[in-house]
Every structure is written in C-alpha cells, then in structure tokens.
Amino acid sequence: MLEYSMLYPRTTLSRRAVSLDGMWKFCLDEQETGEKSGWTFGIPGNELIPVPASFQDFYTEKEIRDYAGDFWYEKDMFVPEEWEGRELFLRFGAATHRAVVYVNGTKITEHEGGFLPFLANVTRVVRYGASNKVVVKVNNELTVTNIPCGETARLANGRKISKPYFDFFNYSGLQRSVYLLALPKEYIFDFDLNYEISGKDANIQYRVKTTGGHSVMLTLYDEEGRIAAQAKGTDGTMEVKNARLWRVRDAYLYKLVIRIMDGERIVDEYQQEIGIRTIEVKNTLILLNGEPVYLRGFGKHEDSDIVGRGFHIGVMKRDFELMKWIGANSFRTAHYPYSEEIYQMADREGFLIIDEVAAVGMFESLMNFMEASTGKKTAFFEKETTPVLLMAHKRAIEEMITRDKNHPSVIAWSLLNEPETTNEAAVPYFEEVFQLARQLDVQKRPRTFALIMNSVPGACKCYPFSDMIALNRYFGWYVKGGHEIAEAEALFRKEMDAWKALNLNKPFIFSEYGADTLGSEHKLPSVMWSQEYQEEYLKMTNAVFDSYDFIKGEQIWNFADFQTTEGILRVNGNKKGVFTRQRQPKDAAYLLRKRWKELPLDYKR
Ligand code: BDP
Numbered sequence: 001m002l003e004y005s006m007l008y009p010r011t012t013l014s015r016r017a018v019s020l021d022g023m024w025k026f027c028l029d030e031q032e033t034g035e036k037s038g039w040t041f042g043i044p045g046n047e048l049i050p051v052p053a054s055f056q057d058f059y060t061e062k063e064i065r066d067y068a069g070d071f072w073y074e075k076d077m078f079v080p081e082e083w084e085g086r087e088l089f090l091r092f093g094a095a096t097h098r099a100v101v102y103v104n105g106t107k108i109t110e111h112e113g114g115f116l117p118f119l120a121n122v123t124r125v126v127r128y129g130a131s132n133k134v135v136v137k138v139n140n141e142l143t144v145t146n147i148p149c150g151e152t153a154r155l156a157n158g159r160k161i162s163k164p165y166f167d168f169f170n171y172s173g174l175q176r177s178v179y180l181l182a183l184p185k186e187y188i189f190d191f192d193l194n195y196e197i198s199g200k201d202a203n204i205q206y207r208v209k210t211t212g213g214h215s216v217m218l219t220l221y222d223e224e225g226r227i228a229a230q231a232k233g234t235d236g237t238m239e240v241k242n243a244r245l246w247r248v249r250d251a252y253l254y255k256l257v258i259r260i261m262d263g264e265r266i267v268d269e270y271q272q273e274i275g276i277r278t279i280e281v282k283n284t285l286i287l288l289n290g291e292p293v294y295l296r297g298f299g300k301h302e303d304s305d306i307v308g309r310g311f312h313i314g315v316m317k318r319d320f321e322l323m324k325w326i327g328a329n330s331f332r333t334a335h336y337p338y339s340e341e342i343y344q345m346a347d348r349e350g351f352l353i354i355d356e357v358a359a360v361g362m363f364e365s366l367m368n369f370m371e372a373s374t375g376k377k378t379a380f381f382e383k384e385t386t387p388v389l390l391m392a393h394k395r396a397i398e399e400m401i402t403r404d405k406n407h408p409s410v411i412a413w414s415l416l417n418e419p420e421t422t423n424e425a426a427v428p429y430f431e432e433v434f435q436l437a438r439q440l441d442v443q444k445r446p447r448t449f450a451l452i453m454n455s456v457p458g459a460c461k462c463y464p465f466s467d468m469i470a471l472n473r474y475f476g477w478y479v480k481g482g483h484e485i486a487e488a489e490a491l492f493r494k495e496m497d498a499w500k501a502l503n504l505n506k507p508f509i510f511s512e513y514g515a516d517t518l519g520s521e522h523k524l525p526s527v528m529w530s531q532e533y534q535e536e537y538l539k540m541t542n543a544v545f546d547s548y549d550f551i552k553g554e555q556i557w558n559f560a561d562f563q564t565t566e567g568i569l570r571v572n573g574n575k576k577g578v579f580t581r582q583r584q585p586k587d588a589a590y591l592l593r594k595r596w597k598e599l600p601l602d603y604k605r
Contacts, residue, residue, distance in 0.1 A: 004119035005189045006403045008340050009091055009179040012269040016083070016182040020090075020134070023048040024174070025074040026055065029137070030159075032070055040135055041105040043072045051075075051178060052093065054171035054308025068152050068160040071173070073136045077180055081129035086182045088126060089119045093176025093311070093339065095138050097146065102135040112146055112392060114172065115336035115358050116399040119181075140172035142361075145388040147396060148335065149361035162565070165361030166335060166417075167574060168301060169563040171309035175302075176339050186212030188258050188270045192442045193406055195278050197289060202243035202276045207235040207442070214260045214267055220274075221255040228254060245289050246275025246408040248329050248601060251350035253408075275347060275408025281446045281467050284507045284550040285605070288352070288411070294603035295352060295553025296596045297328035298578070299512050302338055303562040305581060311339040318583050319559065320345055326578070326589060327596030332470075332511055332555055334450075335360035335417050337400045346409035354412045354448065354470075354511070354555075355404050357396050359433075362419035363452065381425040390429060394436055401440045412445055413437050414511070418452035418472060421462040434465045450511040453478070457498040469504065472512035472557070476537045481515070482528040489540050496548050509553030513541050514576035519561075519586055529575075531587040538588055542595060549604050556592070 009017035026049035034043070049055055051073070056065045079088070090101060096114030100107060104127070109120035126132045142150030142162050150164035162170040189209040196203040208216050220229040220238060229238040244252040253273040260267040277289050285292045304315045316339075323331070329352060333342075336358035346353050364378035383389075397415065404410050415433045420426060430449075437447045446467035451460060453474060463469055473492065480488035499508065517534040526532035538556075545551050561577035564570045573581070578589045 002398060002402055004089070004121070005187070006117060006399065007188070007190065007270060008272070008344075009181055010271065012271060013266055014184050014268045015187075015270070018180045020075055020077055020178040020180060021051055022075075024051045025049075027072050028064065028067055029070040029072055034070060034072055034137060039072055039137075040102040040107070042133055043074045043135060049073075049173075050307075050310075051174045052176045052307075053173065053310030054096075054175055055173040056169070056171055057306055057308050063159070066161055068141050068162045068170070070137055070139050073138065073174055075134050075178075076131050077134055078131050079126045079128055079180070083182045084128045085185070086123070087121065087185055087187065088123045089181040089183065090122050090134065091117060091119045091179040091181055092136075092174065093117050093178065094174075095136065096140060096172040096175055096309070097142070098139045100137045102137075104133055105135075113358070113396045113399065114140075114175075115338075116396060116403060117176070117340075136174065138173060140170060142170060144364075144383065145385050146392045147358040147360070147389070149389070164565060165363060167564050168303070168335065169308070169565060169573075171303075171563070173310070175308075175310045177311065184268045186210060186214060186260055187268045188260060190402065191258060191406065193256075193274060194442045195276050197243070197245070197276070197278055200242050202240045202245075204229070204238040204240065204276065205236075205442075206231070206238060208258055210234070210260055210268070212260065212267075214262050217259045217261050219257045219259075221257065223253065240276065243276050246277040246347075247350060248288060248293055248352060249324075249350040251275060251348055251408070253347060272406060273344070273347060274406060277408050279411045279443065279445055281507055283505050284552060286411075286446075286468065286507050286552050292552075292602040292605040293329070293352070294599060294601065295330040295509055295555060296599060297323065297330035297351075297555050298559035299332045299334040299555050299557045300338075300559040301334065301562045302336075302342075303560070303581070308563070311341065313341065315583070316342055316345060320349055320351075322579055322583060322585075323351065323559075324349065326593045329601070330354070330411075330553070330555065331559065332356055332414060332450075334511075334558075337404065340403065343404060343407045343409055347407050351409055352411045353407070353409045354414050355400060355410045356414035356417060356450075357393070357400050359393050359396070359416040360418065362416060364420075377422060378420055379423055379425065380420040381423060381429045386425075386429065390432060393433060397433060397436055398440060401437065405441055405443065410445065412468060413441070413447050414449055414470065415447055416449040418450055419462075421451070421455045421460045424461060426462050430462045430465045448511075456495055457502055463504075467506065468552075469499075469506055469508045470511035471508065473510060474513065476540055477515045477528075482526075482533065485536065485540055489544065492541075492544050493547070496544065496551075500548060500550065504550075506550070507552035508548070508550050509555065510541075510545065510551070511555055512557035513554070514557035516571070516575040517577075517586055517588065518571065518575055519580045519584075534586060534588040535591050538591055552604065
C-alpha cells in the first residue's frame, strides 16, 4: 500500500485544498550546485514561470528548450494559524521526471516518476500563521532504470541532452497542479468500489480505508440530490434500487459521500462522483454493463502550443468537444497517465479510457518505431539494471491504479507500450506487471499492452498476458507506403490471418494506426504526407478492420499533431494527427466522422 492517500484534492466540511498554481520562481542548475549553494532555502534570481506547465516552450533560447538536468522551482505559501492540529500535505499532481521537495530548507520528500501525484506530510515543518518557503528541485534526465526509458547524452560542450527511446518531446517540470491540503488527524485514506447489476437494481461492494478507528458512513446521491443508498462500516454492500447505469456517451453520475463519524460529529468527509457500470471481456467481446461495445477513438497525448505537456483546462475542453463532434467514444492515455481532470471529464461525458502507465521506450532504440520493424533484438529485459526498472514500473502501476480505479471511464489498464517481446527474458517481467495489476484492481479490469510491429504470432512471447490484444500497426506508412499501398494491405491481411488462425478467443483492438499528414499539403493523385493520402490510407485500414470479427476497436494515432525530438523523420513533430496541433480538422477528420457516426455501438456483436 502507498504511504500517502491518492484521493483527488477537495475542500469539504472537514478538508481544505488550497491551490498553489500560478507564477513560481524558476532557475536552471547547469552546474548541479544548487544544494551546495543553499538553494534549498531559496533559489537565486527573479525569473518567474507558470505552474502548471512544461518549462520548455516559453523561452526563445534553444539551450533552455533542450535542457536536460536539474532545475528549481520556488513558491511562498502562507499556512493559516487555525490549521494547527491538522495533518498538512503538499500535493504535486506531477513533477517530471523526479523531484526533491524542501520546506523552509528541510528536505521533506523525493519522488521518481513524472506522471503521477505524490504527497509530502509537512505538518511538523511548517510555521503556522506565517509564510513558508517551498523549494522543489526537479530533474528531467532519461534513464533505463525508470519510465519512460531513454538516455541522457553529454555533448562535447558539456551540455546534456535527452535521447528518448520514445517518440514524444521530453517536456518536463511541474506540469500539473500543486496543492496544500489540510486534513483532520483521522481521515479517509482510500476506497474501492465494485459493481454488480441485477435486473433493475445494482449492488456496490465497497471498502474504505481510514487512518483511525471511528465508524464510517456512506451516502449515495443521485443527480437530483436524492439519497439513493446508504451504508455503515468500512466494508460492505450498498444496494441501489432502479439504478441508473453509466453508459457510453450517456453518463449518469451519482455522488458518493463518505464520512468518518464520532457519534454525531463528522470527523472527515470526502465526496466523489461515481458511475455504476460493469466492464469485462468475454470471448472476443468487450462488455460494458453486459452489452458489447466497439471502441472508436484515439491514442492521444497531453501536448499543446506554449504549455507543452502542462495541463490546460481550455485545451482539455476543446479536445472533448472535437472527440464528440467526430463520434469517438474512447481514447488511450498514450503514453502515461494523464491529468486527473481529464478522467473526471471522461466520466461526465461518457468516454471509455484505456489507462496507460508510462512504460514506453522498452526497446533500445533512438527511433524505436523505425528499428523495431527491422527485427533487431536489443535484449532490453536482460540488462543488469532490469530489476531496478521493474521496481519503478511496478510502483507506477500501483500509483496509477490507486489514483484512477474509481473512475467509471477507466475500462482497461495498458501496462506497456511497444516493449521488446521477442526475447524469453520479457516473460518473467510481464508476469510481474500483469499480476500486480490484477491484484490491485478489485474490478479486475482487462489488462493489455500495445504490441509493436514485430510482435507477431510466432515471434511475440508476451501476447498471452493480454486480456485484450492491442496492436500498433503501420502497414501503408512505415511498411509499404504510398504507391505500394496494395502490398501493404496484403501484408496487413496476412498478419491478421495469422492472428485469426491462433483462435485466441480474445478481443483485438488497434491501439495505433495512422499516416503522417501535413495540414498544408494537397496532391492529386495522392502522395505520402498529403491529406489525400491520409484518406486513402484510412480507407484501406478500415476495410481491413471490417473484415475480421474479432477486431473490436480502432483508436487512430494520433488525435492531434504533437511535438517530438527533432530529426529527419519528423517535420517539427509527429504529424499523424487527425487534427492539427491547434485543434483544427484535417480532411480525414470528416471521413472518420462519417464512419464513426454510422458504426453501431455494438458493431460486430
Ligand atoms: C509508435 C509509438 C508512438 C509513435 C508512433 C509513430 O507507440 O509513440 O508516435 O509509433 O511512429 O511506435 O508515429
């Protein structure tokens, strides 16, 4: 069990959550002398930077954008006198990729893994009724002992740069909100929910963890604010008569209020919107509330102009409006767990999420998508450092599942993206991560991972771990693109026939397929990179998807164009977006919209 509570910060009767978002002081630490120079008490200069945001795209200097190493943030925070006697925490939504936190010069915690929240108990280090200094040292270097995987290289001039084994820019910093939390001494730490539907009614099996021994009470309210169910005790069942189910693009949210009671006195109160639904995989079907669903949607990124990977509430809103417009019903949080607000929005809008941990780049290659298809073997899971990597990976899975398990939108866990699966050494590694996910999730959601092009029948040792097979396939782009598209289709069908022959009796989805397309290019007849080719490519892939009954979903790569490391394969970023980075449609968006609006929800039932 994690040493701190992952519950989303909220102000309730008993809790206070104060946002520390806004301008923070900022500086780089090229010489890595911050601690020695006393920066833990306050950093030099007067440079201000917004939080949440990636630091990279604000500046006009290349050295800053491409900086790898330590960098520091600082903010003053006032702690009210009346909070004495409470438990106080600093909560970071994410610090990419690792951070050390100091309050008034004292180190209070450190955390590794850049896409999940962490908390530090500051009860005993803060001054009450006074201003306190929060200083954070962040580091964005890539390694093979943490996720996402990559290297940090040193140039001849001494500067460090990032060499990701993955295809997105190494944006970093305090990319999500920071909060100061004041909780009662005895507080609600965590809870789990599981659902059972019987006829018109539903049972919610629950388990609540608190930090004390007082009794626990739960009340469930419907959307009109009427009491729908009540229960007492730290675990049990709530019965909901005439339950309104949470459905795809037709979400119904109940409000769950959990209280710790000392007689009549409320010791702690926590509230969260929840949705009643079941999710399972049965034969080749993905069943939501027992009904088959066919996924359509995207692999996404948290990525936009100016703020980079920083959470931006406006970009989030626009993305959901576009997904609704195009008729999508799902997305994968490629290639890391997203900001919590995005899951809350998906809960409200009825989108299905495949929640992915940041286990990407598990193939030694500076251009993984290129070298993977060459059949090259890199013995990735046989390194001396693999056990360290596995520990970090498992820790991230635990943090992700603990954070996201109570969202109705989350229907599956993606535990790796495009790892090397052709060596026997991958098997025990997979065994551990898949087993951990099963053990942590009381809902036993399907587990999956995204298979790279060379993970095919006969070569891939790991697909049996997946409850739902997720393929990343680029026939017609990396393989036989443009004038060779007919051959691409033949190879694509050949591979699908080989999967069919295995008779796995599991649903397959396409977690990636796509073609780079420049919003500016038109060409008749088509050439690769033109808008016309993106449409031609989609017509081919869609025809293949429609030919196999066991294919139960299509999530195109990518929702929008996004930033990557520069290089000869990328034109100022990856251009496989159906939308531009500014969130305007390319021509293919209209083609997809027509298809996705016409396909029934239970297509191929
Ligand atoms: C896959 C990766 C994804 C890349 C994509 C591509 O999973 O991160 O962006 O291919 O090449 O290899 O566009």
